[in-house]
Amino acid sequence: MAWFINHYECERCGGTWRDEWSCMCDDDCPHCGARHMTPAESEDLTEVIDERGADFIVLRSPDTAEHDPDYRELGRFATRKEALAFLEADGD
Numbered sequence: 001m002a003w004f005i006n007h008y009e010c011e012r013c014g015g016t017w018r019d020e021w022s023c024m025c026d027d028d029c030p031h032c033g034a035r036h037m038t039p040a041e042s043e044d045l046t047e048v049i050d051e052r053g054a055d056f057i058v059l060r061s062p063d064t065a066e067h068d069p070d071y072r073e074l075g076r077f078a079t080r081k082e083a084l085a086f087l088e089a090d091g092d
């Protein structure tokens, strides 16, 4: 399971909103209630780098995640550069 932030723009009222979900799925407009709007844009948050204090922590949403990302820590690094290098080396 991946994890996404979906960005929506309503075709009926032009309202925008965003939602986090485990897929790039359709959503209903919170402004006017129009159904089944398709995401205009999605950010893949399956793997993220979280800055906590002096550490950069690489997190991944596991396949078992459904209703929240349920992030698991893959490693801690002193710099963002090292964390990025780790993600690239570990990439699919």
Ligand SMILES: [Zn+2]
Pocket (backbone or CB within 6 Å): 010, 011, 012, 013, 014, 015, 029, 030, 031, 032, 033, 034
């Ligand atoms: Zn709308």
